[in-house]
Amino acid sequence: MVSLSLLQNLCGALLSHENIAALLVFLLVYNLMTFYQRRRYLVNVPPGPTPWPVVGSFGRFFIPAFIRRRFEQQSDSPYKNAAVAFTEQASVYGNVYSLFVGSQLVVVLNGYEVVKDALSNHPEVFSDRPATPAITIMTKRKGIVFAPYGPVWRKQRKFCHTTLKSFGFGKLSLEPCILQGLETVKSELLRLNKESGGSGVDLAPLISSAVSNVICSLILGQRFHHEDREFRTMLDQMVRGLEICVNSAAVLINIFPLLYYLPFGVFKELRQVERDITMFLKRIIAKHRETLDPDNPRDLTDMYLIEMLAQQAAGEKGSSFTEDYLFYIIGDLFIAGTDTTANSVLWILLYMVLHPDTQEKVQAEIDEVVGRHRVPSLADKGNLPFTEATIMEVQRLTAVVPLGIPHMASVTTEFKGYTIPKGTVVLPNLWSVHRDPTVWDDPDSFNPARFLDAEGKLLRKECFIPFGIGRRVCMGEQLAKMELFLMVTNLLHAFKFRLPEGTPPPPLHGRFGLTLAPCQYSVCVSLRS
Incomplete structure (x- = not known):
């Protein structure tokens, strides 16, 4: 090599x-x-x-x-x-x-109809992942997001899903962990808003730290302070790496893979991002290995190491459970469990700022159901249909993973009258699904009422697929829904959000990387009585 x-x-x-x-x-x-x-x-x-x-x-x-x-x-x-x-x-x-x-x-x-037909009706054909050079160099085709479809992927995904559920993944028992992070966000928002003197607060660092700490508690067994320099650097590097891979000259790596090794520009920066994230995660794995107690596993990393050692002791040759594979799984969960949900929260709060009438209506519904003497909880979710409809409408309009994760045709097939050769990269355009005029009335307008029936009850639509569809649907969908609901309701219950005086609204085209992040914006917050 x-x-x-x-x-x-x-x-x-x-x-x-x-x-x-x-x-x-x-x-x-x-x-x-x-x-x-x-x-x-x-x-x-x-x-x-x-x-x-x-x-x-x-x-x-x-x-x-x-x-x-x-x-x-x-x-x-x-x-x-x-x-x-x-x-x-x-x-x-x-x-x-x-x-x-x-x-x-x-x-x-x-x-x-096209995306559903391909991913739901032909999963055996379109569930694979391509060996895209830029992604392959970074992930070695391991983990659970970019790994090829097959028995190894199924075994690793099943283990991760089962293990995470045992630690509360997608369950009500995880609610205190999410609310703990929200208390820090609230207190910091008030402090920073006061210090800003009316110029506003950038929500992104606080929101991304709170979201990331939820997945960190599950896979790494620890939380990080939002001002922890190394942790903050990792979150910033993660966002930058995703932008470089999709939205810069680094895309040329997919045509000329050797460009990855050029000692200048975004190519050099991309390698530095990879090195920094690698060092951060491998230090944590090494610490887990040194302090491992097989009788008292603390998190996913411990459980994985225990399974790895058990298979080694049983003499299983060629097992996919290795420390190297664990590294890529942690990387996948760390990135996927932070970037998409954090950006979704930021988009929702931005739309609330731009649509103050909707913000007031959401707050009125929360006040009516929750009152002013406790914080919203997951138990309130079924009684807040307009709030849920508003969250879903922003998810529809912004499509945080607009092109999904690239799929690949595992065999040559006929689809919609065309031949799709084996090895073809397939992009499910989720943005087009959520703007499809054949299934959405006036699809470019912001209208939470489209998710409500005539009686004001929540109306679920099968054409709403922000987490994808088919066998590669996002494993963290339930966790993301919990975080979105709790963060949005708790922040809107506590604060009123507005743009700083004289500040023009940010453009809604967003910053396109693997995910679609809102353009940077600042808000002024005020406590609601």
Whole structure:
């Protein structure tokens, strides 16, 4: 195996000499040959825009976006993330169409019926994960989010789900853990708001810390103070890493994997992010290993190490339960259990600021059911239909994971009259599902009432799938719903939120990475009587 340092030295040497010209010519010729050779064997694939040589459709969709972002402060043109652009292309090529990232065929699925048909009715075909270079380099195709579909993944997911449930995952017993973090958020909000002098408070650090501490208590057996420098750095690095992978020149790694090792720019930054997160998590695993008491497991990490040692003692050869695999599982849960839920809370509070009438209506419902002398609990959930409808409507509009996690066709199949070759990357466009005019009236408008029936009771719709659908549905769906409800109701029960005086509302296009985060905003908070 070629070492990282050797590859870095090689890249540095190439970049510092005229050899770079020869390298570029070689890469160009090689990728042209691969591109046209692959296209020659593709028959009856879904239609799509004509790809550019070497970069494929990447050139049409992303290079103009890079240029626009470079000069967006001087431009009045509206920003479009990839999910919006992909949704618009469906009106040209249909709800099933193809793109190329380099020579890799990508099929985009749009609209509820198409996404449901693929992921629910053909799970044996579309449940796999692609070996996308950028993701493969970072995850080694291990863990439970990006690992390929098969017996190893099923065994690891089942173990993690069963173990987490034993520690309260998705159960009412986890409520005190969530509320504990909320008390810190409330007290810090008041302090920071007072210190701001009316300029407002950035909610993101407090919310992400509170959300992350819930999953940390389950998988790492500890909570971190929101001002813990290392913990705060890890959360910031996690967000930055997701943005780099999807929303920067690092996307080119999927066409030219060796770019990952370039010693400058976002490529160097991405490697540093990976190193920092790796060191943080491996230190925690090492500490668990040193202090492990098999009779008194503290968290998922302990339970995994116990299972690993048991299989080793039983002489099981080739077991997938290894410390290396544990590292990637913890990484998956740490990231997935923080970023999506934290961004959802931030989006909901932003919409409450932008729609003060809805904020007041939610608060009035909470006051009527809960009163002013206790905090909202999960037991109140069934009696707060408008509040739940409001949370669901913001989730629908913002689609925090707008393109889902990439799927892959595990076999060549016929779908909707087209041939989907084995190895094709499949993107379920959840943004298009939640903006599908065939299932939603006036889909671009904010209207919580769409989730209520004529009697004001909560109306659940099968076309509402913020956590995905099929065998790869988000494992943490129940936990996320608990956190969203408790955080939103407790914060709105305690505070009134508004923008600082004279501050324009932030744009609603968000910051597109693997997840869709709201643009940075600050709020002023005031205690409700």
